[in-house]
Amino acid sequence: MSADLNAGYAACARLTRAHGTTYWWGARLLPPGQRRDVHTVYALCRLADDIVDEPEKVALPLDLPGDPAERLSAFASYFFASLTAGDADEPVMAAIVDSIRRRGTDPECFERFFAAMALDLSRTTWATWPELRDGYMEGSAAVIGEMMLPVLEPYTPDAKAPARALGLAFQLTNFLRDVAEDLDRGRVYVPQDDLARHGADPWRRRPDAAWQAMMAEQVARNRALYTEAEPGLGMLPPASRRCVGTALVLYRRILDRIEASGYDVFSGRHRVPTAERLGVTLRSLTLGPPTAGARA
Template sequence: MNARTTSRQAPSEGGASEVAPSHVGASREAGARDAPPEAAPALPAAGSSFYTAMRLLPPEQREAMYAVYAFCRAVDDVADDGGPREARAAELARWRADVDALYAGTVPPRLVGLAEPVRRFGLAREDFQAVIDGMAMDAQADIVAPDARTLDLYCDRVASAVGRLSVRIFGLAEQPGRDLAHHLGRALQLTNILRDVDEDAARGRLYLPSERLAAIGLAHPTPAAALAHPRLGEVCAALADEAEAHYRAAWRVMAGAPRKATKAPRLMGAAYHLILEGLVRRGWAAPRARVRPGKLRLVGVVLRHGIV
C-alpha cells in the first residue's frame, strides 16, 4: 500500500530485504521501465511481507496488485535512478501521458498489465497520477526538511494513493477504504522515513519536518547537520508518535471492515509496526543499526493475520 514501500525494502522473514519500487537504497533492475510489453512484470521478492500478503489474495486480486506494484516500481526507478533531472521529468511526463491514454481507451504497451485491473476494480486515474506526482517531488529536487504540510502531501502521493488503489482491489467499501488508505499509507511511509533516515541523508535527502527541526534549533538544516544534532531523537520520537497514531486509526478502520477484505493490509500493517517498535526500542542515537523484525515474530504476524 505504498509505492516506495513496495519498491524498496519491506520486512521479510529471516531479516532479508526486498529489492524492488522509498522509501520504499536498493539495487535496481536496469532498464526495467523500458522492457517490452511481453516481458514479465517486476515482482516483489519472495519472503518479503509484501510478497506474502499478496500471495494470500485470490488470483485476480493478486495479479492486479502485482500490476500496480510493477507500475509503482517503474515510476520509482525513474525518480531515483532515471539520470539527469530533466530526463527524469520528461520520463515521468511520458508515464502521465500513458496513464491518460489508458483511461482514454488506448492501452500503451507498458500498461497492458493494468488494463484489466483498472476495468475490473474501478481503479481511479487520479490515484495513478498522484503516485507519479509523488515521484516527481523526489525527481525535481532532493527533499530536505519539508514543512509538515508538504510532508503530508508527499506521504499521500507515494503511499496513500497506492492504498486507495489497493483497497479497491481488496474489496473494501468506499469510505472505509479511503480512511484505511489515508492512515495506513501514512503509517507505513513515516515508518520508512524513520528507518531510512541515514540512507536518505547519504543521498542528500531529509524527510524530517522542518517545524520539528526548527524546534531543536535547526532552522536551515542539512541532512548531515540534522543527523549529527544531539536532539535528533526528539524529532524522530515525535514522528514515531505520529506514525503510531496512524497505525491505531488504521486498525480501528480494519476492525469494522470484513476480515477477508483486510487480510493483506492487516498483514502489511502488523509487519511494518514491528519495524516501528524496533526503531523505538533501538533509539535514535548514532550509530543507528538497521532494524529488521525477527523471523519468529514475522511468522506470528502471518499466522495471526494471514488466515481468515
C-alpha cells in the same frame, strides 16, 4: 488471459517480492485474483520511483530520456495513453492497465501520484509536517490507500479515510527507516521545524540526544496514524482484513526496531526478519484476521 498478460502479472509479482516484502507477505493472504492486483499497484509505484532515482534498475524495454524529469514525464504519458487505450505493447504495463480497468480505479488517483513523484525532482526538504503530509504525501502515500481499496473490496465507502491514513503511516515509517538512504540522494523527509526545535541534524548521521528526542516524536506521530487506520480493518472482508492487518503489524514492528536501536537509522536498515514475517502471516491464517488494536 494472453501469454503476454500472464508474463506481465508474473513480472509485477517478482517486483513486489524483490522490493516490497511487507506487501508481498500481506498479499499472500489474499485469493490469487486480488493478490495479483496488489502486485500491479505496487509495481506501478515502484517503477515510477525507480525511473526517477535508479533508472538502471528498470528492466522494461521502454525508450526513456536521460533526464529524470523527462523520464518521469515520458513514463506517465505512456501509462495514461495505455490506460486510455485499454492495453499496452509491454507486458508489465498491460497487466497494470488490465488490473486498473477491471477494478474501476479512479484515474485521478494516478494524476495525484505522478504529480507527487515530480515533486521529488524539485524539492529536497519540507518545512512542516502539514506541508509534508498535504503537499507531498497526499499524492505519494494517502492516494496509494485509495488505489488499493478497489482491490480490497471493502464493505463500505467509509473505508476510504482509514485507507488513506494507513498509506500515510506506511510511508512515514519508510521515511523514518530510510533517513540515511534519503540523505544519500540529498533529501530529508523529516520536517525542518521539528529538526530545528530539537537541534537535531540528520547530516551528522549520529543518534545523539537531540536526534533521539526528535525521532521519539516522529514515531509517536506515526503510531497515531496506525491507530487512525485500524478501524478500517473491520470494514474489509476476512481475506482483505488478514492482508492489511498483517501488513500493518509488520510495518509497525519496524517502528519497534527503530525505537529499540536508540533511533539509530544511520548504521543499517531496520527490517523485520523473514522468520518473524512468516510467523505473523501464519498467525493471521490460523487465528483469523487481526482486529483494531492488535499487535500480533
